[in-house]
Amino acid sequence: xxxxxxSATVVVPVGAAPRGARRLPWFRREAxxxxxxxxxxxxxxxxxxxxxxxxxxxxxxxDKAVGSPGSFVGLANFRYVLGAPQFSAALVxxxxxxxxxxxxxxxxxxxxxxxxxxxxxxxxxxxxxLLLPWVMPxxxxxxxxxxxxxxxxxxxxxxxxDLGLIGSPIAxxxxxxxxxxxxxxxxxxxxxxxxxxxxxxGMQTIPQEMYDAAQVDxxxxxxxxxxxxxxxxxxxxxxxxxxxxxxxxxxxxxxxLLTGGGPSDATVVYTLLAYQMGMVNMRLxxxxxxxxxxxxxxxxxxxxxxxxxxxxxx
Amino acid sequence: xxxxxxxxxxxxxxxxLFVVMVAVPLFWMVTTAIKxxxxxxxxxxxFPRQPTIVNFVRVIQRDGLLxxxxxxxxxxxxxxxxTVVVSAMAAFSIVRYRYRGRDVIGRxxxxxxxxxxxxxxxxxxxxxxxxxxxxxxxxxxLTYLSFTVPFCTWMLMGxxxxxxxxxxxxxxxxxxxxVGALIRILLPLSAPGLVASAIxxxxxxxxxxxxxxxxxxxxxxxxxxxxxxxxxxxxxYIWGQxxxxxxxxxxxxxxxYFLGQRFVVQxxxxxxxxx
Numbered sequence: 001x002x003x004x005x006x007s008a009t010v011v012v013p014v015g016a017a018p019r020g021a022r023r024l025p026w027f028r029r030e031a032x033x034x035x036x037x038x039x040x041x042x043x044x045x046x047x048x049x050x051x052x053x054x055x056x057x058x059x060x061x062x063d064k065a066v067g068s069p070g071s072f073v074g075l076a077n078f079r080y081v082l083g084a085p086q087f088s089a090a091l092v093x094x095x096x097x098x099x100x101x102x103x104x105x106x107x108x109x110x111x112x113x114x115x116x117x118x119x120x121x122x123x124x125x126x127x128x129x130l131l132l133p134w135v136m137p138x139x140x141x142x143x144x145x146x147x148x149x150x151x152x153x154x155x156x157x158x159x160x161x162d163l164g165l166i167g168s169p170i171a172x173x174x175x176x177x178x179x180x181x182x183x184x185x186x187x188x189x190x191x192x193x194x195x196x197x198x199x200x201x202g203m204q205t206i207p208q209e210m211y212d213a214a215q216v217d218x219x220x221x222x223x224x225x226x227x228x229x230x231x232x233x234x235x236x237x238x239x240x241x242x243x244x245x246x247x248x249x250x251x252x253x254x255x256x257l258l259t260g261g262g263p264s265d266a267t268v269v270y271t272l273l274a275y276q277m278g279m280v281n282m283r284l285x286x287x288x289x290x291x292x293x294x295x296x297x298x299x300x301x302x303x304x305x306x307x308x309x310x311x312x313x314x
Numbered sequence: 315x316x317x318x319x320x321x322x323x324x325x326x327x328x329x330x331l332f333v334v335m336v337a338v339p340l341f342w343m344v345t346t347a348i349k350x351x352x353x354x355x356x357x358x359x360x361f362p363r364q365p366t367i368v369n370f371v372r373v374i375q376r377d378g379l380l381x382x383x384x385x386x387x388x389x390x391x392x393x394x395x396x397t398v399v400v401s402a403m404a405a406f407s408i409v410r411y412r413y414r415g416r417d418v419i420g421r422x423x424x425x426x427x428x429x430x431x432x433x434x435x436x437x438x439x440x441x442x443x444x445x446x447x448x449x450x451x452x453x454x455x456l457t458y459l460s461f462t463v464p465f466c467t468w469m470l471m472g473x474x475x476x477x478x479x480x481x482x483x484x485x486x487x488x489x490x491x492x493v494g495a496l497i498r499i500l501l502p503l504s505a506p507g508l509v510a511s512a513i514x515x516x517x518x519x520x521x522x523x524x525x526x527x528x529x530x531x532x533x534x535x536x537x538x539x540x541x542x543x544x545x546x547x548x549x550x551y552i553w554g555q556x557x558x559x560x561x562x563x564x565x566x567x568x569x570x571y572f573l574g575q576r577f578v579v580q581x582x583x584x585x586x587x588x589x
Binding site for chain 2: 030031033034035042044045048049050051052055056059064066112118119126128130133135137138139140144146147148152243247252253256257271274279284288298302306309
């Protein structure tokens with residue numbers, strides 16, 4: 001089969017070369033065309049995603065620094081990273097940030113979606129307005145929150161003092177007891193609209209007849225939410241929770257821009273630790289090792305989301 | 315069926331609470347940008363008493379933010395142009411052609427969509443340096459494709475799937491080639507998807523922080539996010555200028571959002587929830 005095709009293309013006169021392509025059987029021509037269209041994206045995926053991904057795994061086993069080639073050092077980077085007190089701080093902080101922020105965003109996002117799903121006047125306006133924190137650039141949001149938290153001239157301290165709720169200003173971002181909570185609040189403000197808009201999109205596909213029938217049967221509003229709304233949203237809730245867990249666990253900007261990991265590593269997360277080791281200490285091997293230690297968890301999450309998303313697609 | 319009054323009161327009370335929650339930080343950003351330093355640091359007031367544009371003038375003249383805006387625009391526009399063309403080709407190929415290996419690429423796109431940049435910035439930095447692209451805008455234009463292309467391809471795949479292939483098949487019966495059918499039939503029909511993917515790639519590139527922080531070193535290549543974050547540590551009384559810069563940085567994204575809001579909301583749903 002392959003041989004006859006090859007000879008068929010060879011006997012085509014040189015002048016008719018463009019027509020020669022037409023003589024390929026349709027399925028081969030189609031395959032070539034499809035692969036051709038895909039090539040730029042495939043190159044980007046292999047060169048900028050797959051290759052760096054495996055290169056990072058290799059880096060984690062070398063003493064590569066900026067400007068030096070680096071040689072294989074076995075597990076030395078992992079021993080170093082696991083022994084560093086910063087690593088356990090980063091592990092705990094990443095977990096605390098992720099779990100509490102995702103929980104708060106879920107509750108807040110669901111509440112906003114329920115309210116926006118009611119018959120309210122100007123619903124489109126409010127939906128657009130409440131999406132603004134998610135639309136704004138993240139770095140802008142965290143710079144604004146840094147200013148809101150400012151111990152000397154920040155709005156939050158002025159407001160709390162005016163209301164008589166505190167006696168003296170609080171250094172929200174440089175006090176160990178408030179730094180992490182402050183980061184979480186700022187992050188939730190930024191990211192809750194993603195939950196709200198996704199849940200709202202799901203709620204709007206639930207047929208009104210289901211609620212009407214429940215009302216005839218005398219179901220209270222809470223029961224309607226519990227037995228109609230929530231079950232219809234299970235798939236969306238699953239996807240949103242997983243996506244948000246991945247994004248939150250890998251967030252860099254909130255911590256970098258608000259606290260820089262301080263005070264004394266109270267808010268350091270793993271992405272910030274990798275940045276500090278790689279870019280501040282210029283030791284890329286150790287930075288890669290930090291990322292690799294979080295990789296198994298991340299890949300596990302990604303595989304779950306992938307199967308959830310693909311089940312929906314088919 | 316009419317809602318009971320109590321439910322309506324509760325609904326509007328919650329709505330008011332959410333609106334205030336979102337509005338206060340935005341209000342503070344904008345009013346800080348138009349307050350004088352006296353109002354900001356000595357004589358506190360919730361509302362600006364003498365609105366001024368001096369912060370905008372300072373952030374542009376003294377801090378040279380226009381250079382950073384130009385850098386950000388160059389990177390975001392280049393990334394967007396390349397992304398829309400390349401992603402539309404790839405999405406068309408994956409949705410409408412049959413060949414081996416198609417599923418692998420599809421899965422790889424989804425994997426990258428979910429794999430955060432934080433996992434890749436160390437090797438990407440090593441690659442950028444070894445290509446001799448350290449501290450250049452080209453390093454950002456190149457590496458930003460690693461997240462804009464998978465994201466937009468994934469989104470466009472959803473759009474293309476929602477358009478019945480019969481339309482293109484009719485065109486092909488009439489003598490149109492398959493690629494011709496893409497250009498004449500599928501692309502015009504999926505214009506909302508293309509607009510959304512352009513908005514998304516521009517926004518993703520405009521907002522990107524980590525790679526820009528790692529790759530760029532000085533004022534000539536810094537993008538807006540890095541410039542503003544560097545200003546925080548520079549000076550104690552910087553907040554007027556900084557919030558003016560934050561307003562300027564939000565303007566392009568806000569304009570795109572209000573022009574293309576319908577598409578953005580559809581896109582969010584198509585990319586994340588519907589698949």
